Amino acid sequence: MSENGNAYSERYTLNLGPQHPSTHGVLRIVADFDGETCISADPVIGYLHRGMEKLLESRTYPQGLPYTDRLDYLAGVNNNLPLALAVEKLLGVEIPERASLLRMLTCEIMRLASYMVGIGIYIMDLGAVSGVFYPFQQREYALEVMSALCGARMTQGYIRFGGVQADWNDEAEAALDVLYKELPPFIEMYHKLIDENEIFLRRTKGVGVITAERAKSYALTGPNLRASGVDYDLRRDAPYCLYDRFTIKVPVQQAGDCHARYAQRMLEVEEILKLIKAIHAALKETEPGKIMGAVPKMLRPPAGEAYAQTENPKGIMGCLVASDGKGVNPLRVHFRRPSFDNIAIFSELMPGHKVADLIAIIASFDIVLGEIDG
Amino acid sequence: MEFINNIFVNIAGLCRAVFAWLVGLLHLPDVLVDIAMVAVYWLAIVVVCVLCALFYVVWERKLAGYIQRRPGPNRLGPNGWLQTIGDAIKLVMKEDIVPDGADKPIHLLAALLAFVPPMLALAAMPFGEGMTALDLDLGVVYIMAVTTLASLPVLCAGYASNNKYAMMGALRVVNQAISYEVPQALAILSVVLVAGTFNLNGIIDFQTGHVWLILLQPVAFVVYLISALAECNRAPFDLPEGESELTAGVFTEYSGMRYALFYLAEYCNMFVAAGLATTLFLGGFTGPFLPGWVWFLLKTFVIMSLFIWVRWTLPRIRADYVLRFCWKVLVPLMLVNLLVTGVIVYILV
Amino acid sequence: MTNNEVKTKAQVAAAMTKIAGVAAIEGTDCEYTVEASALIQAAEYLLGAGYEFLADITAVDYLAAGHFRLLYQIANYHNGDIITLKLDIPREAAEADSLCGVYAAANWLEREVYDMFGIKFAGHPDLRRILMWDGYEGWPLRKDFVQQPNKYQGRRRLD
Known part of the structure; x- marks a missing residue:
């Protein structure tokens, strides 16, 4: 109960989710409200927990790889990569150049697809439902490339231990050309449609401000971190695969509010397109055929623990693999999921905002529940 | 063309003649003719209103589809135009769920009462030449008063649902409805000041004699449209039914036929707002070549399409x-508008 | 604590080995075994040395050897250096100090380790289950975890 002068108002608890059109999956936020203002917020997760880490302990290494696609299911190949890198670190195997380039190319294409979902759903959650259909059309072009390359649109399982599953072909080349043609006019149109929209600016500017200090302490990563002014991108600062061959420009926003996170993603989309073109050009210079390194049929990595990190669309994904040296199953596989760490900040960020702002904040973080719950 | 223009007036005249003959035949009091005519008018308004609502259900979905690069409903009927029949059948066949702790009489009553304000307002709406069921001298004031009632059934629905989301939606409805009455009233007042009469047919006569009031009162037109959107709970003001925030907001606990009633009532409210906009600003039923009521329907169609376009574009x-x-x-904008209008009218008249 | 200077791995190694209870692992230049008592001190040093990014806290159940191994991956926001701290704790008394006072990210990471392994973190402000529901019994990721068969709880009546 609070007293505003002579007015009597009661605190009440509202459950946002788990069944809710705007929580990006089964996220539940137990929030206390005083009128329309949030006083406390507690995210409750685990509605999509499938026990992936426990499952992987009873599968062989190659059997466990397709499970990882289901973590961030919007960008399947990006999740295969940390597991592959960690196991390859334990095995000490070398990846052929073409395989590395293919890995990078598919990761960037699915990164683009994931960003399209992120910004489309963002504007849909703010109320402009039509704004989701245009990015999804671009996502279709990206998924066409993946479908032509490895046969699967969403959860590809394309990256394998030692290399990749299939080689680049003409169909994928044609689909990629379509993407090159269609994406730049879309970006321009979307900028014109959304950027100056008064309602959009009112809803997102100054909402959910995260300072660089809090972002770093809460281990935020990815576009959310870069929108708060911290200039860190693993592809440029800690290159894996062959990222050190390419110049990667990393945009950074300073405001740290919902609008900055939107602007950050839009700028990064342009950079991703340039990177895709560069990787594609480098790919065409390598000889076709060599897409798999020398990896034994039954993988028995020596005893030890290895941790590998990659820059995923949602943030930094890490994979810890512990092997006991004897079995074909891993002893322990653990995933450092970016969205999991990203939403820990909600209980500090949400109080003081209105209901509509809570939705805007969740949407601006671009989370995916498959990743949070594992 | 004269015949088609007056077809409904003639039909009404025919009905009146038939009733008068019946009353004369059966030696009943004369007042029964008037009562019978009231019933006929009411029936006609209900039919028109419901038909328009059914049409706009499909049109909204098709227009939304075109804005979103997809075809919209295109299965049922020629190019999808019979979609509403499918919707109606589906909603009628759904289970009627009323939550345990809900206030059952008010839960149902709210859905039924949602139709009353638009019907009342349409009684005074000039559909064509001589086609106003209730030609009041204070027609504008009457319609304003009656459209205010449109938010009450929504408030009752939110209260009766025993649901926090619904309660929040109901509170937002009251907020919006009360606030946006003021700019709406001021906009209408500006028009009345220029036209010099509260009578709707009189305002249309003024526009026939001079120029459409949208050219004389552009600011009032825009503000009236914005207020109408807010009164009808349409995006960008659709917080009461804030779909992505409060699941279905006020209508969370309404399913099946009860939801259908609210859904249709929303289109009826929009139709009333569009009708008033055409009457006050776009010259009502006047226009060359085509019959008056056809022009009225066309103009309301344009305004309704504008409403739909705004809904699917803005957050x-x-x-x-x-x-x-x-x-x-x-409100300050409209007050200034009123002042300027008053001064100009005083100077020129 | 902001520190624009990130110490290199060699500088970190020199300072870390000076802390009592911290020993560098042979063959690597960024992995350390830590005693339970030295954990917070090591973490505070790393935070001050510019390693502000607590990437991961996780545990591995070495059932055969009879201990849990807690792994802390602490990185920085400038380059790719990741300092790994390994802490072995006995399975019977599975407890460790909480890093919530040093890194805010430790809150949810430690809750996940508690939920999956039953390792308690002393000083954690809100240690409760995060992925499993509140009434769940058992620690799922332990190697000796036997899942209870699903119990029929009967039909819940509102009276």
Whole structure:
């Protein structure tokens, strides 16, 4: 109960989710409200927990790889990569150049697809439902490339231990050309449609401000971190695969509010397109055929623990693999999921905002529940 | 063309003649003719209103589809135009769920009462030449008073549902409805000041004699449309039914036929607002070549399409901005407009 | 604590080995075994040395050897250096100090380790289950975890 002068108002608890059109999956936020203002917020997760880490302990290494696609299911190949890198670190195997380039190319294409979902759903959650259909059309072009390359649109399982599953072909080349043609006019149109929209600016500017200090302490990563002014991108600062061959420009926003996170993603989309073109050009210079390194049929990595990190669309994904040296199953596989760490900040960020702002904040973080719950 | 223009007036005249003959034949009091005519008018308004609502259900979905690069409903009927029949059948066949702790009589009553304000308002709406069921001298004031009632059934629905989301939606409805009455009234007042009469047919006569009032009162037109959107709970003001925030907001606990009633009532409210906009600003039923009532329907169609276009393009406004926008922007703007209009009218007349 | 200077791995190694209870692992230049008592001190040093990014806290159940191994991956926001701290704790008394006072990210990471392994973190402000529901019994990721068969709880009546 609070007293505003002579007015009597009661605190009440509202459950946002788990069944809710705007929580990006089964996220539940137990929030206390005083009128329309949030006083406390507690995210409750685990509605999509499938026990992936426990499952992987009873599968062989190659059997466990397709499970990882289901973590961030919007960008399947990006999740295969940390597991592959960690196991390859334990095995000490070398990846052929073409395989590395293919890995990078598919990761960037699915990164683009994931960003399209992120910004489309963002504007849909703010109320402009039509704004989701245009990015999804671009996502279709990206998924066409993946479908032509490895046969699967969403959860590809394309990256394998030692290399990749299939080689680049003409169909994928044609689909990629379509993407090159269609994406730049879309970006321009979307900028014109959304950027100056008064309602959009009112809803997102100054909402959910995260300072660089809090972002770093809460281990935020990815576009959310870069929108708060911290200039860190693993592809440029800690290159894996062959990222050190390419110049990667990393945009950074300073405001740290919902609008900055939107602007950050839009700028990064342009950079991703340039990177895709560069990787594609480098790919065409390598000889076709060599897409798999020398990896034994039954993988028995020596005893030890290895941790590998990659820059995923949602943030930094890490994979810890512990092997006991004897079995074909891993002893322990653990995933450092970016969205999991990203939403820990909600209980500090949400109080003081209105209901509509809570939705805007969740949407601006671009989370995916498959990743949070594992 | 004269015949088609007056076809409904003639039909009404025919009905009156038949009733008068019946009354004369059966030696009943004469007042029964009037009562029978009231019933006929009411029936006609209900039919028109419901038919328009059914049409706009499909049109909204098709227009939304075209805006979103997809075809919209295109299965049922030629190019999808019979979609509403499918919708109606589906909603009727659904289970009628009323939550345990809900206030059952008010739960049902709210859905039924949602139709009353638009019907009352349409009684005074000039559909064509001589086609006003209730040609009141204070027609504008009457319609304003009656459209205010449109938010009450929504408030009852939110209260009766025993659901926090619904309660929040109901509170937002009251907020919006009360606030946006003021700029709407001021906009209408500006028009009345120029036209010199509260009578709707009189305002149309003024526009026939001079020029369409949208050219004389453009600001009032825009503000009236914005207020109408807010009164009808349409995006960008659709917080009461804030779909992505409060699941279905006020209508969370309504399913099946009860939801259908609210859904249709929303289109009826929009039709009333569009009808009033065409009458006040676009010259009502006047126009060359075609019959009057056809022009009325065409003009309301244009305004309704504008409403639909705005809904599917703009994001939703936050609750406190809704009020801030109303009281800090629209009301001062309309007061200034009223002042300027008054001064100009005084000088020129 | 902001520190624009990130110490290199060699500088970190020199300072870390000076802390009592911290020993560098042979063959690597960024992995350390830590005693339970030295954990917070090591973490505070790393935070001050510019390693502000607590990437991961996780545990591995070495059932055969009879201990849990807690792994802390602490990185920085400038380059790719990741300092790994390994802490072995006995399975019977599975407890460790909480890093919530040093890194805010430790809150949810430690809750996940508690939920999956039953390792308690002393000083954690809100240690409760995060992925499993509140009434769940058992620690799922332990190697000796036997899942309870699903119990029929009967039909819940509102009276």
